[in-house]
Amino acid sequence: MARATTTAATPGPVPELAARPHPRPWVRAAGLVAVVLLGAWLGLLVVGNVRVPVGPMNTTMTLRPSLTGGTKINVSPLGALELQSHHAPVRLDVNVDQLDPDRAQALVDHPERLSGLQQEVAHDVEQGTLDLAVRSCAAVVVGATALGLAVYRRPRPALGAGGLALTLLVTSGGTAYATWNPDSVLEPRFSGLLSSAPSLVGNARSIVTEFDVYQQELARLVTNVTKLYDVTSTLPAYQPDPSTIRVLHVSDIHLNPASWKIIGSLVRQYQVNVIVDSGDTMDHGTAAENGFLDPIEDLGAPYVWVRGNHDSLATQKYLQGLKNVTVLDDGKAKTVAGLRFAGIGDPQYTPDRDKKPGADASEELAGARLASALRDQTAAGTPADVAIAHEPSAAREVDGTVPLALAGHLHHEDMEVMKYGTRLRTEGSTGGSGLRAVEGKHPDPIQASILYFDRGTRRLQAWDQIELGGLGLTTAEVSRHLPKENQPGATPSPTPSPTAR
Known part of the structure; x- marks a missing residue:
């Protein structure tokens, strides 16, 4: 039997799978x-x-x-x-x-x-x-x-x-x-x-290179303060007694942390009854700066404060929450340590230090509001003893309505008796102008004052002007001053009348 055979077809060549080109x-x-x-x-x-x-x-x-x-x-x-x-x-x-x-x-x-x-x-x-x-x-x-x-x-x-x-x-x-x-x-x-x-704190190079020296000098100034009380023992003409009300006037601290040590030392040495701060405690008024204010609670005396042009409303609100702090802003008088203080906050908020149009007019308007409030309180039988404003131009508006007005802002001390009998005391910078002290050729001194009031009449009897040397200086000076009416043989001047103007 013939066998049938089959032959399988041979497949052709298979295409290459790797035909894709290599990159x-x-x-x-x-x-x-x-x-x-x-x-x-x-x-x-x-x-x-x-x-x-x-x-x-x-x-x-x-x-x-x-x-x-x-x-x-x-x-x-x-x-x-x-x-x-x-x-x-x-x-x-x-x-x-x-x-x-x-x-x-x-x-x-x-x-x-x-x-x-x-x-x-x-x-x-x-x-x-x-x-x-x-x-x-x-x-x-x-x-x-x-x-x-x-x-x-x-x-x-x-x-x-x-x-x-x-x-x-x-x-x-x-x-x-x-x-x-x-x-x-x-x-x-x-x-x-x-x-x-850069415009706020000055040239970075000068501050970085000089700030270490500046801080060292500020720390040494605290030591100098301990000598101040001994110096005052040689000052003649007025001797405060235990009943005297002692007021420490400070201003324009401008975020200088060394100021708190100096203030605390003065409070202890002079047995201060109340501290008055006439503003510019801060530098920019931001919330980040608020923690700087916390030492106020431990200074050892009540703290009376008005807002300066470098202090914001946020700064003011934070201070209102601290113990021992009295914030004055609406002209209404408040009694602290036996004295009635009335004040008003600065209407200008200028952390960029710009001179804005209408600034002088707004200061005078604020002072006029304060003067009006002072006259109302005098008519009600509760007159104020001391008026406080940051700008001297605002404080001048209270002339004739109160015996003493306190101000700051100028970074140097001044004292004058105005036309209608009110004495205007302008404080220097208790912070030595802050960081800007290292900018200028001449350092700014640290200044403060102790004001002595008679407890019975609540009138200013004398004041000690205190000045500490700034950058590169370690001096400490105290000078005592008496109003003319308190000098031996003088005739007391009449009390300013709210109707004099």
Whole structure:
């Protein structure tokens, strides 16, 4: 039987599956670089930051890709300042999250610690930078490796992406270290509300280089204050007795933390019954400054205050919440330590120190309102003993309605008896003009006064004018003054009449 056979057809050639063209090397390299950069950036964005306490502040430090490098310090909501600290493809971002109340209070309570603040901040920044470097290395490696694994789906190129990311970061860090410019802090660039900072605090270079000396001198001035009471024992003509009401008049502190130590020392040495502050306790009136006011509660005497042109309504509200503080604003008299004080807040709020149109007129209108309130209280049988306004131009409007008016604003002391018999006492700056004391060629002195009142008549009997030397000076002077009517053989002058005008 013949056997049938079948022959299978031989298949033709199979087309190549790998017919797709391989990408060129430069395309592969560009893709790898893109994966590395994107993965590293995502890693830094997710986990590449550290929270670091720097001095009295809590901050967050982060590295960010950048074409110009440098350091950016964000102080929300005031704005930011930028430093040309280094040239590298990474920028250091420092966000000031908040002011730690305990550490800030410690600086207020011990201003002498400001002299060591530079070393403390440098140490904090160094530790934070080391922590940030370690965390950033881990972040870029993990980010680049994870993205490389998602793109290439193979471990070898993914690990290559992570290694390349680490190499780029280390190289960038080395470049930043090699180009580090510590003097960049002397030439910052401000933005936002901080853009006015150079005009507010003066030349940054002069303040940075002289502030350490300035703080040391202020601390030494506190020691000089302890000698003041001995000096007054040699002053003739008027000897206050235990019944005398002693008023400490201060003004224009302008955020100088050393002022609280000086005021506290004067309160103890002169056995002060009440402190009168005629305004400009702050410098910009922002809520961030409010913690500066807390030591007022522990000065050892009641505190009577009126708003200055550098004090905001927010400042006033904060003070109203402190114990032992009496805020005067509507002209109504309040009795503190046996004296009736009436005052009005400054109508101008000018933290930028601009001279706005109508400023003089508004001051006079405020003074006129205060004078009207004083006349009403006199007619009601409850006259005020002392009127307080920040601007002397406002205080002049009360002439004839009260025996004594107190003011500040001018940063130098003055005393005059006005046309209708009211004595106007203008205080100097108890803060030595604040930070601006280091700007000028001649330092501004720290000034305050002790006013002595007879408890029975509630009239001014004498005053001690106190002056401490400013930057570079460690002098302390006290001079006693008596009104003409209190000098031996003088005839007392008549009480100012509210109807004299």
